[in-house]
Amino acid sequence: MTATPTGTPPATLIDGWQISKELGNGGFAFVFLGEKNGKRNALKVARHREASGDPKQTHARTLRELTALLMLNHPNIVRTQGHGYTETGNAYLALDYVEGWTLAEWAERKHPTIREVLSVFEKLAGALSYMHRRGILHRDLKLLNVLIRKSDGAPVIIDFSCATYPLAEDLTDEGLPPGTNRYRAPEQFQFLHEHKDEHRARYAFQVADEIFAVGVMLHELLTDPRPSEFRVRFDLNGSFSKPPPPRLVNARVPEALSDLVESILSRDPSRRPVDTEALRRELAELQTDPVADYDVPAHPPSEQRQMGAAHAEFPAALAMQPPPLKQRVAVLERPRGQAWWLAGVAGVVAIAVAAGLWSYSGEVRAPAAESHVAASPTPPSPSRSVPPKTAPPAMSPPSPSPVAPPGPTIAAVPKEGSALKNPAPEVLIQGRTLRLPKKSAAVAECASLSLVAALAAGCPAAQIRPESFTCPAGAERAMRENLHWTDGDSFSLVLDDRHGREEVWFAAGAEVVGIVPKGMSDRRQREVAPVGTRFYGKAYYLSEKMGRADGPALVVRYDRVKLPGQDEQPVCFVVEGTAIAFKDGMVKAYNLDSGTVVDRWP
Structure with a gap:
């Protein structure tokens, strides 16, 4: 070797x-x-x-x-x-x-029914319950760390490099434990934000965090026909918006299962199943449900097949909406396919506040391994899209667990519902009941919906601004010690390597991957951010109304970087370019620009 x-x-x-x-x-x-x-x-x-x-x-x-x-x-x-x-x-x-596939590859190759998916996750929950009774927490559950054995189709949890157990010594000095950001529970980021100035503060990982990671895996398998692909995806643990209900993305998902996934991904840890044994029971109950909806493949096999250079359209559950929605979706879609979940609820909420809620004084209580190329989906037949009539399962009663109880309590987000019934809903303000004007009521209604539901209801497009937040855990040290970057260093790059260097439409709130192209003459950049360096982040839009005195801007906030031949590093790197145009949640700007190393997000 x-x-x-x-x-x-x-x-x-x-x-x-x-x-x-x-x-x-x-x-x-x-x-x-x-x-x-x-x-x-x-x-x-x-x-x-x-x-x-x-x-x-x-x-x-x-x-x-x-x-x-x-x-x-x-x-x-x-x-x-x-x-x-x-x-x-x-x-x-x-x-x-273990000879087999990752959980993502299994879903793409075997085209499992929803009942088969539930069977796998029931076994996973049972294994986690066994593990947790012994005081062990995996802390890095994700699709890549679960293998499906070819011989019997059983799941196997692998990679315990981030695991912890009672009296285990901490091996990092960061605020958050090791893990993968996409699968972290939102209370971890809340903790990091609240303790950003306390260098010795350490988040205590809980069973509730593990349950949230299971929910992310289940949500991905139910909503994405090709989960092994790198693509833009909805931020399931974002600060501003709740994850979209699986049934809204994929009409094949039974209503009871969709409701369970929503509870698992709740922003309030106390609303999730109390432990993994309770989760296992709920999954088992759904698995034995005789309703035929559970025996349908989670996705049409044609959607999961590799189809050359073809690109996926909007999910079938949404593509079947009236033409105006379909046209708006087409504008939001990018060449990677299925870049359909923008982090746009934050912008919708901001518009709601600006349009009506700020006009009142006082506190307002209102909702706050293999690469596959995407293929065009075949819409499911109506007979397979009819929701089951069974009610969502009741949560299992609390029971003691040898592992620590759920983590820091975060305010519960009210459950999303359908369009408001009254033309002018009532809002409670410091003990007084006020009726919003029709225009403000409509905006508030949009604010209560997920982005896709808001689009379906004809809500206006949103301007997306980046949230104020600390840098990723370990970014400061990684930039200083590993990358040898200093605050204020400036590097040139192509902001999104899926496009050329000219004017490009960016989906506000969507993930982008930048790259340092050939021809960079700056000596320092060649040394510390050479050609081929990849930057991973999200695009945002700032207007004059958001504090921009010198015109609208595209802001790309990169939080990870990968130099050629090296591993990914957490970073704080921001590009601020002039926005040429803005339309339907898209920002037009030049794709070749320069960014700056910072010590905190602006």
């Missing part, structure tokens, strides 16, 4: 295991396929690297993962078969070799 600069063992033999190939690599380890005494195992070898932010902790992290796995013995959790050190001194774990 050829040696690599990142610490891959140079030998083809590791402690008696014959290495045949690399299965993958992550932030803290390489994984190889090894064979010993006729048995195959996955060998997870710790990697030493400065970019990890804790090069002295790689062995400690591996041994902590080993400790967690030694306390577990469950058919749906990967097991350890041995451990030791390579000739180069890297700690390794020998794990079960």
Whole structure:
């Protein structure tokens, strides 16, 4: 085996295991396929690297993962078969070799029915309940960390590198525990915001966080026919908007299941299932529901098939809306396909406040592994889109859990409903009941809807401004120690590498991936942000009414960066370009621009 600069063992033999190939690599380890005494195992070898932010902790992290796995013995959790050190001194774990697909790949290849999806998630919840009873929290549940075994279709939870257990030593000094931001519960970001000036503050990960991550996985499988693709997706843990109900995105999702997913993803941890055993019971109840809606594939197989350069249209549940909505959706859609969930509810709410609610004094209580190319979906037949008549399942009663109870309490967001019945709804203001004018009432109604529902109701397009927030956990240190960036450094880049360098329409609130193109002459940039460096972030729009004195602007806020041949790093990097035009939630600006390294979001 050829040696690599990142610490891959140079030998083809590791402690008696014959290495045949690399299965993958992550932030803290390489994984190889090894064979010993006729048995195959996955060998997870710790990697030493400065970019990890804790090069002295790689062995400690591996041994902590080993400790967690030694306390577990469950058919749906990967097991350890041995451990030791390579000739180069890297700690390794020998794990079960699970021949199968990631959860995302399984959904695309097997076209499972909704009942089959529920069966998988019931087993996952059961494994998590077993794990939590032993005081172990995974802390990095996501589609990539669940494998579906080919032999029996059973799920297996893998990668315990972020796991923790009672009395485990902290290996990071950041406010949030290690994990993947998309799957973090919103209370983690709330904690980080509230304690941004307290350098010693540490968030205590809870069972409620784990349950939220399960909800994100289930929401993704039910709403996205190709979850393994890189694409723009709705921010399920965003500060301003609730996740769209799965049934609104995919008409095949039964109403009871959609309601359960909504409760799992609640902004208030106390409204989620009380523990993973309660979640397992609710999933089991839905799985045994005799209604035929559960026996329909979650997505039409034609939507999940690789179709060359074709692009996905808006989800069938929404594409079947009247023509005006379809035309507006077409404007919002970008070439990657299904870039349909904008973080636009924040803008809708801002418009509601500006249009009517600020006209009153006092407090207003109002709702606040493989790459696939997208294919055009086939709308489901009406017979398969009829919602089931069964009512949503009742939440299981609270029961004691050996693991800590749900985390910090965040104010509950009122449940989204259909359009308001009254033309002028009443609003409670400091004990007084006032009736909003018709115009303000209509805007307030829009504010209570998710973006797609708001569009369907004919609500106005929204201007999206970035929220005030701290930099990602570890960004300051990563920029200073790993990237050698300093506050005020300026780099040039193509803001979204899916387009050319000329004028481009950006979807306000959508994710973008920028890249440093060839031809950059600045010497410092060539040293610390060379050609091929990728920036990951979101686009926003600021107008004169939002404090812009020198005209409207496109703002792109990048929170991650990946230099060629290196791992992703958290960063604070902002591009502010002149907005040429704004229409229907889209911002037109030049795609080639420069940005600045900052120490906090503006």
